[in-house]
Amino acid sequence: MPGRPGCGSFTTVAVRTIIEPFRIHSVEPLRLIDEDARRAAIRDAGFNLFGVRAEDVLIDLLTDSGTGAMSRDQWAAIQHGDESYAGSPSWFVFRDAVQELFPFAHVIPVHQGRAAEKILFTAIGGPGKVVPNNTHFDTTRANVEATGADAVDLPIAEALVPSSEHPFKGNMDVAALELLLEERGADAVPVVMVTVTNNSGGGQPVSLENLRAVRAVCDRFGVPLFLDACRFAENAWFIRQREPGQSERTVADIVREMASLADGMTMSAKKDPIANIGGWLAVDDDALAERCRNLLVLTEGFPTYGGLAGRDLEAIAQGLKEAVDHDYLRYRIRSTEYLGDALGEAGVPIVRPTGGHAVYLDARGLLPHIPPLEYPGQVLAVALYEAGGIRGCEIGTVMFGRRPDGTEEPAALDLVRLAIPRRTYTQSHIDYVAEVCADVAARREELRGLRITHEPAALRHFTARFEPV
Ligand SMILES: Cc1ncc(COP(=O)(O)O)c(C=O)c1O
Numbered sequence: 001m002p003g004r005p006g007c008g009s010f011t012t013v014a015v016r017t018i019i020e021p022f023r024i025h026s027v028e029p030l031r032l033i034d035e036d037a038r039r040a041a042i043r044d045a046g047f048n049l050f051g052v053r054a055e056d057v058l059i060d061l062l063t064d065s066g067t068g069a070m071s072r073d074q075w076a077a078i079q080h081g082d083e084s085y086a087g088s089p090s091w092f093v094f095r096d097a098v099q100e101l102f103p104f105a106h107v108i109p110v111h112q113g114r115a116a117e118k119i120l121f122t123a124i125g126g127p128g129k130v131v132p133n134n135t136h137f138d139t140t141r142a143n144v145e146a147t148g149a150d151a152v153d154l155p156i157a158e159a160l161v162p163s164s165e166h167p168f169k170g171n172m173d174v175a176a177l178e179l180l181l182e183e184r185g186a187d188a189v190p191v192v193m194v195t196v197t198n199n200s201g202g203g204q205p206v207s208l209e210n211l212r213a214v215r216a217v218c219d220r221f222g223v224p225l226f227l228d229a230c231r232f233a234e235n236a237w238f239i240r241q242r243e244p245g246q247s248e249r250t251v252a253d254i255v256r257e258m259a260s261l262a263d264g265m266t267m268s269a270k271k272d273p274i275a276n277i278g279g280w281l282a283v284d285d286d287a288l289a290e291r292c293r294n295l296l297v298l299t300e301g302f303p304t305y306g307g308l309a310g311r312d313l314e315a316i317a318q319g320l321k322e323a324v325d326h327d328y329l330r331y332r333i334r335s336t337e338y339l340g341d342a343l344g345e346a347g348v349p350i351v352r353p354t355g356g357h358a359v360y361l362d363a364r365g366l367l368p369h370i371p372p373l374e375y376p377g378q379v380l381a382v383a384l385y386e387a388g389g390i391r392g393c394e395i396g397t398v399m400f401g402r403r404p405d406g407t408e409e410p411a412a413l414d415l416v417r418l419a420i421p422r423r424t425y426t427q428s429h430i431d432y433v434a435e436v437c438a439d440v441a442a443r444r445e446e447l448r449g450l451r452i453t454h455e456p457a458a459l460r461h462f463t464a465r466f467e468p469v
Contacts, residue, residue: 018330018331018334018335019331020331020335020426021325021327021328021330021331022071022423025072030059031058032058032388032389033056033389035386037056038385038386038389039386041053041056042382042385042386046453046454046464046465046466046467047378047382047450047466047468048463048464048465048466049062049381049385049391049393049394050062050461050463051463051465052385056389057385057391058388058389058390059388059389059390059391059425059429059432060391060421061358061390061391061392061393061417061419061420061421062391062392062393063393063419064271064358064419064420064422065230065268065270065271065419066112066270066276066277067270067421067422067424068270068274068276068421068422068424069274069421069422069423069424070274070275070276070315070319071274071318071423073318073322074274074275074315074318074322075315077314077315077317077318078311078314079311080311080314081310081311081312081313081314083310083311084310085302086302086304087304088304088305088310088313089310090310090311090313090314090317091109091304091305091310091313093313094107094109094313094316094317095107096317097316097318097321098280098282098317098320100252100320101232101252101255101256101259101324102229102255102256102259102265102282103256103259103260104259104264104265104282104283104284105283105284105286105289106282106283106284106286106289106292106293107280107281108280108281108282108283108289108293108296108303108306109278109279109280109304109306109307109313110278110279110280110281110300110306111277111279111300111306111307112268112270112278112279112307113139113228113266113268113270113279114139114140114143114268115299115306115307116266116267116268116280116281117139117140117143117144118143118146118299119281119292119295119299119300120143120191120226120264120266120281120292121143121146121149122147122295123288123291123292124288125143125144125147125148125149125190126147126148127147127148127149128188129147129148129149129150129188129189129190130150130151130152130184130188130189131144131149131150131152131189131190131191131192131193132152132153132154132172132177132180132189132192132193133151133152133153133154133172133192133193133194133195134153134154134171134172134193134194134195134198134206135153135155135159135195135199135200135201136153136193136195136200137195137199137200137228138200138399138400138459138461139459140193140195140228140266141400142458142459145404149190152180153412154172154173154176154177154180155170155171155172155173155198155201156172156173159171159202159204160412160413162202162349162352162360162362162365162413163349163352164352165352165353167205167207167238167242167243167353168204168205168206168207168209168210168238169198169201169202169204169205170195170196170197170198170202170206170235171207172194172210174210174214177192177214177217181217181221181223186221186222186223189221189223190223190224191224191226192217192218192223192224192225192226193225193226193227193266194206194211194214194226194227194228194262195227195228195230196227196228196229196230196231196235197231197234197235197355197356197357199231199357199358200395200399200400202351202355203231203234203336203354203357203358203360204355205234205235205238205242205356207239207242207243208239208243208246208254208257208258208261209243211258211261211262212261214261215261215262224263225261225262225263226263226264226265226266227258227259227262227264227265227266228265228266229258229259229265229266229267230267230268230271230272231271231272231356231357232255232258232272232323233251233255233272233323233324233329234272234332234333234356234357235356236251236254236258236324237251237329237330237332238333238356239254240254241333250324250326251324251326251329252324263283263284264281264283264284264285264288265281265282266279266281267279267281267282269319272319272323273316273319273320273323274319274322274422274423275312275315275319276312276315277308277312278308278312278313278315278316280306328423332422333356335420335427335430336354336356336357336358336420337353337354338427338430339354339359339418339420339430339433339434340352340353340354340359341354342430342431342434343359343361343434343437343438346434346437346438346441347438348361348437348438348441349361349362349365349366350362351413357419357420358420359417359418359420360416360417360418361392361415361416361417361418362413362414362415363376363377363379363380363394363396363414363415363416364376364377364396364413364414364415366380366441366444367380367444367447369445370447370448370449371449372396372410372411372414373397373401373408373410374449374450374451375394375396375397375398375414375449375450375466376396376414376449377394377395377396377397377398377414377416378394378396378398378450378466379448379450380394380416380440380447381394381416382450383447384416384437384440387436387439388432388435388436388439390433390436392416392417392418393416393417394414394415394416394417395416395417396411396413396414397410397411397414398452398460398461398464399411399460399461402455402460406457418433418437448468449468449469450466450467450468450469451466451468451469452464452465452466453465453466453467
């Protein structure tokens with residue numbers, strides 16, 4: 001949607017404020033329940049934000065997944081949804097929109113990203129296998145490990161230093177990847193995954209230079225490279241802004257180059273394509289595609305709809321067009337940075353530079369008196385809810401500290417992710433969030449650790465219950 005002649009373009013307005021490139025067409029009410037009610041709600045939820053009723057949350061920054069505001073054109077596209085079981089026109093609209101940006105030979109629709117992961121790793125994982133990634137997202141790790149394979153994170157060293165200003169902290173450590181392939185042998189590595197942007201590592205981008213280097217290593221060992229591409233457009237925008245020689249290219253063009261460096265992808269359409277549900281698996285390899293489609297039919301559905309309704313396929317196809325619009329991406333990345341800047345000014349430690357879809361508070365840095373095994377990230381997330389009805393998400397020892405054998409170790413970082421839903425909150429909501437965070441940070445010494453009283457064997461952060469130490 002470039003600026004129309006005579007309307008002025010968002011790209012040329014000579015003011016510093018980057019305003020929302022949309023106006024609000026339909027609204028949802030919000031409410032702040034009082035402090036006693038918030039304390040009761042979080043206690044009843046076992047001090048786990050996933051257990052709190054959404055109506056009892058004022059600003060919900062738990063995730064940017066499926067929580068974005070769809071556009072007028074997406075809602076209009078939904079009306080075109082054709083619900084034929086096989087060969088629906090909506091399937092072709094979806095497939096063409098995906099292949100316009102990601103020209104892989106086979107596109108396999110699924111109900112969300114983890115279904116793509118489940119199918120892919122069921123097809124290629126298994127005991128004795130190892131899957132390297134810059135940093136596995138929680139569901140990716142769980143789906144790799146569920147097959148008996150090892151999930152290994154290979155971020156660059158700067159990714160583990162919250163204050164480092166490296167422009168591409170999502171990059172994979174290429175030397176470490178080479179070493180792993182030499183030590184374990186290419187036969188043990190069914191795929192190398194690169195997550196763009198690196199969600200668990202701070203929403204940080206991966207450079208084209210790094211992707212090319214990873215590709216070269218994969219070629220040398222004969223191992224396929226897949227993207228976990230949920231935030232491909234935000235990643236491409238960072239490439240355009242930060243990588244030498246990329247500033248004149250369109251985001252769509254950069255995305256196509258990212259895709260050309262890979263052999264396939266897993267995707268959650270709930271992120272950059274701004275849909276409320278959906279995803280896909282895409283691959284070039286015909287034999288792998290067939291195995292994946294056979295698995296798809298078992299649990300998701302026929303290959304022209306996966307787990308989705310025709311109307312979902314239409315919403316995703318339209319969302320993909322909007323996701324690579326430059327005015328939207330400029331606003332999107334700037335509005336996340338705005339929260340990061342406000343927190344930095346208030347002295348709240350965050351992962352620098354600010355990520356694309358979220359601001360990550362450095363809970364371990366803020367709460368040095370709470371040891372990692374008393375979950376400083378969870379403590380901070382609970383405190384933000386109690387103080388202001390804000391719901392964030394621990395990304396740290398609760399999420400990643402439990403090993404498959406049931407033992408526990410501190411995660412590399414203890415963070416609280418404040419994920420910004422796309423096109424959903426206004427600047428005054430974000431100003432309020434910054435105020436509440438600053439207030440909690442000023443009272444940091446009053447905060448005490450938590451211990452787990454109940455946890456499941458995998459993905460414990462969703463349902464674990466806690467009590468104060
Ligand atoms: C990087 C990454 N990969 C995979 C997923 C899983 O996607 P979904 O939630 O649609 O299953 C997510 C979701 O947050 C993610 O951020």
